[in-house]
Amino acid sequence: MNVLCFVEPDDELSAQAIGFARSLGDTRAVTFGGTYQPAAWARALAAHDADAILAAGSDRGNELLAHVGAILDRAFAANVTSIAGGVVTRQRWGGSLLEEARLHGSPQLLTVAPHTQPAAEIGAVETLSAEDDGSPKVLERIEEASGGVSLREAKVVVGGGRGVGSAEGFTVIEELAGLLGGAVGCSRVVTSAGWRPHTDQVGQTGTKISADLYVACGISGATQHIAGAKGAKRILAINNDPEAPILAVADYAVIGDLHEVVPAISAELRKAQG
Amino acid sequence: MRILVCVKRVPITGGKMVLTEDGQALETKHLGFTISPHEECAVEEAVRIVESDGGEVVVLTLGPAEAEEQLRDCMAIGADRGILLETETEDWDAQATAGAIVDSIGDDEPFDLLLFGNESADAAGYQVGIRVAHALGLPVVTGLKKIEPRAGAVRCERDVGGARDVYETPLPAVLTVLEGLNLPRYPSVPGRLRAKQKPLARTAVTPPTSQLEKLRLVVPEGQGKQAEVLGEGAQAAPRVVEVLQELGVA
Amino acid sequence: MLVCGGIFARRAWFLTGLVRGARPSDRPGSEAARVRNEVELVLGQKKLLQRLVPGLMHAFIFWGFIVLFPTIVLAAIYVAGGGDHTPHWYSVLADVFAVLVLVGVATAFVIRKVVRPERFRGSHLGEADLILALIAAVVITLLLWHLVGGVAFAWAHLVVIGAFLAYLPHSKHLHIATAAINVWMARTRSGGRLEPLRFDVPDGELRFGVATTADLTRKEVVDAFSCTECGRCQDACPAYATGKILSPKLLIMGVRDQVFAQNDAQIVGNGVPEEMIWDCVTCGACVEACPVSIEHIDHIVDLRRSRVMVDAQFPAEAEPMLRDVERAANPWGKPQSERAAWAADLGVRLLDPGDPAPEYLYWVGCAASFDERARASAEATAKLLQKAGVDFAILGPREACTGDPARRMGNEYVFQAYAEQNVATLNEQGVTKIVASCPHCFNTLANEYPDFGGAYEVVHHSELLARLVREGRLSPRAGEQPITYHDSCYLARHNDVRLEPRELVTSVGRPVEMKRSGKQTFCCGAGGAHMWMEERGRPINAERVREAAETGAETLAVACPFCTVMLDDGVRETGAGLRVADVSTLLAESLDA
Secondary structure: OEEEEEOOOOOHHHHHHHHHHHOOOEEEEEEEOOOOOHHHHHHHHHHOOOOEEEEEOOHHHHHHHHHHHHHHOOOEEEEEEEEEOOEEEEEEHHHOEEEEEEEOOOOEEEEEOOOOOOOOOOOOOEEEOOOOOOOOOOOEEEEOOOOOOOOOOOOEEEEEOHHHOOOHHHHHHHHHHHHOOOEEEEOHHHHHOOOOOHHHEEOOOOEOOOOOEEEEEOOOOOHHHHHHHOOOOEEEEEEOOOOOHHHHOOOEEEEOOHHHHHHHHHHHHHHHHO | OEEEEEEOEEEOOOOOOOEOOOOOOEOOOOOOEEEOHHHHHHHHHHHHHHHHHOOEEEEEEEEOHHHHHHHHHHHHOOOOEEEEEEOOOOOOOHHHHHHHHHHHHOOOOOOOEEEEEOOOOOOOOOOHHHHHHHHHOOOEEEEEEEEEEEOOEEEEEEEOOOEEEEEEEEOOEEEEEOOOOOOOOOOOHHHHHHHOOOOEEEEEOOOOOOOEEEEEEEOOEEEEOOOEEEEEHHHHHHHHHHHHHHHOOO | OHHHHHHHHHHHHHHHHHHHOOEOOOOOOOHHHHHHHHHHHHHOOOOHHHOHHHHHHHHHHHHHHHHHOHHHHHHHHHHHHHOOOOOHHHHHHHHHHHHHHHHHHHHHHHHHHHHOOHHHOOOOHHHHHHHHHHHHHHHHHHHHHHHHOOHHHHHHHHHHHHHHHHHHHHOHHHHHHHHHHHHHHOOOOOOOOOOOOOOOOOHHHOOOOOOOHHHOEHHHHHHHHHOOOOOHHHHHOHHHHOOOOOOHHHHHHHHHHHHHHOOOOOOEOOOEOHHHHHHOOOOOHHHHHOOOOOOHHHHHHHHHHHHHHHOOOOOHHHHHHHHHHHHHOOOOOOOHHHOOHHHOOOOOOEOOOOOOOOOEEEEOOHHHHHOHHHHHHHHHHHHHHHHOOOOEEEOHHHOOOOOHHHHHHOOHHHHHHHHHHHHHHHHHHOOOEEEEOOHHHHHHHHHHHHHHOOOOEEEEHHHHHHHHHHOOOOOOOOOOOEEEEOOOHHHHHOOOOOHHHHHHHHHHOEEOOOOOOHHHOOOOOOOOOHHHOOOOOOOHHHHHHHHHHHOOOOEEEEOOHHHHHHHHHHHHHHOOOOEEEEHHHHHHHHHHO
16 A cells, blocks of 8 residues: 655654554655645645555644545545554544444545554655645744643643532642642533633543643543543542542542542652652 | 534533444433533634624534434524434434535525534544535634634634644634633523524435445443552552652652 | 601502512412411510520510500590590500510610620611610600600600601511511421422513512512511521621611612622622521521522523532533433442342332432442442332432522522423322432422422431331341431421431430531531532531531431531541441441441
């Protein structure tokens, strides 16, 4: 198979995608120079003769492939975890459910589900150019005043859910996050209750984290939340309820009241850190 | 402005995914339904724009007869009328869905703005809005957290991890939005009562042969994993710190 | 006199107009009970006498007022030249009561000027002083007429009465005209039942609670007129006691001010600060304390209804709960498919549609189904019922939230949707008897669902378990551990269930009572949808836990899942050495031991 794979330089998800692409066949890794203009870039991709066009299941990857699919009037399978004999397995519900589907036609268009493939060396990348077709493109980038660690990039995220009980209750969460040099996250109930801003929300419709450790405090583990948390390499759940769904996806757990457990962990950390 | 917002009826799942016996769908017997948080924000945004600049909000869905409930919810917060593309089957992939939407609005007065959630809560194909845009020959910007209509155009912003990319496009256009765009209002009861009387057009639709043909659904392994319990209550703290040190984060 | 009479009459006409123009109330009651209330509460001054000294003070003045009333006529005849027809026995009686009135007035002044109780904070003390002075003047002029004689004093007596008459309906002393009416109009049963709204009526008749004074019901208007600013409700209110701004007294005074302001202004924000209506836990301590049967909860819920249903303005943290109740059928937002998970290994019968109805439908409630601390009580109750051989079953996923949190929050619309749905489920299943673990479910099923076609015999689990113990079907082992029982507001106050949980406590341990118990119980803080709302000021649950700890008991027994969670939280927060456990759990443990 001739495979065309869109990558972005120094991008972890692209590194995961390129390995997957190579497992399908001869792969050309391509990227674009200049301002991001999704429809135009997609047109350029679509113009190539390939049996399969891939990208990472990132915001840009999914967007580009969707455009390619529309341009070529071909099916596009987003967030694929495997493909065999024309049958893809792809993620639904942010990864809590899988769909097996037959992908008809050519080229096969798919994006690779984040954090389901090992990263590979991206290697040689061709830089293509795309003709400006008048479609929307990025006009400017406004940097945001970075107040602390970004949730998306944090190596450690400490999240609080319904169990935290109030906006003030998050002080203990912030304390632990601070001691671990991490970011504070929360579940959707917390943002709906107005205790934290939506920018702190970890979930299917919030931020999808890729931390080394996610500490989920007082979070029951609804699939909508897990969808945002499963990118974390390890999950530690702190919960009163031994039957909470989060324990089925966590690596470690402490059964107890977060208002007692979290400060205790912070205290131990301070002792250890001297 | 005439704004079309497309929404999808999805079940409110809990912590577990349970499938029907034939593995073709989620078991929804005792589940409630809603629309995705992205779409709630889309409807709210449309209603706000029309409240300040005048116009009409039309909300459309492709789904079973019960999806009327979701359309009435949207009307309760201010959408003016609804379109239900009624279907008995769930076998609609993103391409087919986009096609049905395009067909249904073919005869209507043109819309200035078509809003979609960035991806649906369940199937999450990330493509319906983009396909509709191409079919109608309209520009499309996706993944938006901010929308500012200007005369005959719209300026919009997308989060890119610590920064915002700014786009501008002339109208008419298709935009797909993310939760966080706004804070959707809670419906008032007078709004709900009025919504019962607002016009709802129904059309029966059937899907074409699918190019992404669903064979079955599978609950991924890893569910049913049992976490290693490090301890109970505050006494677990020392063991937790040990683990944190092992993981290299403390 | 004519002038004064005229002033009085004009004002009375105005006030009755306000009442007549208000919305009709709809509260059930028996005439016999109303008569009994008039005798006990009005004539007998029963609630007032709960505080002995202020009670006697008022009783002397009140009874004196009744006994002395004919003196007005007698004085008028005398002054008109018709001679003094006062029979001797009546003169003596009148003099005795006149002295008692003076004793009362003097006592009142001592209370107000020397003791200065906290409950008067916010009341109009100057007005009260003036009224007391006028009462004293009425009585002094009477005594002087009787003892000294002469037309002058009789005239003086009439003049003072005339002035009082004109002033009366313009002051809080209005209560003497309206109190008896308010007592008559009050609920005589189903204390926990809120009046339903109707949504299936033409637009012009739709009422979404109370936004302006035009929306008040007649009872609410008469409530406002009857308030004497005595502050007993303020003293009883757990919110006020823990530093919130809610004072039931100030709330009713605020409503009254708005009624007299005669404008279109929203009551919330102009007479009643917004925070006040959200601080309320609907515990009913205020209603219980009020000597003139003001029903404050109706005001608060009606004000909430308008804020929630029309303005969609309410504390943000309650929004997830309202959305979850509406869309997921329970305030925890957990999937209904897992509602019976707690019973999975217990062999509890799960009813399918079409199955024969059990003798008792066990209504588990959302808390026991989804909260890990409340679950214990459901497990214990199920095992106990099985042990006693009771024929019972649960609805499982078809048991939707009764709607109580939505209703207390003010979202009557969502509540009614669930009331109708649950009544349909229960009726189709042929259910006649229900046992409920949660007093809130119990209250709604027993008192509120009849308005929606659901008529069942409903008992609380403590009532059924107590009966099983009495009948010897369950034999607990007596114990020595000191247990203090916390009365749930929705059991003890709204529904008069106080004895049965105590029977259970006595059967397994040694009961120790808290000071505020029974009808005087102090809330755990979860009612009025506060289980899901944040609390300002000091926590109510910590306050109650402190009280429990002071009894020296080791166990704090409860009969409610909300009380279980709130008081357990309170124990953790205060570090009190108390174990919080439901009476069903304690009973089950005693059987296993």
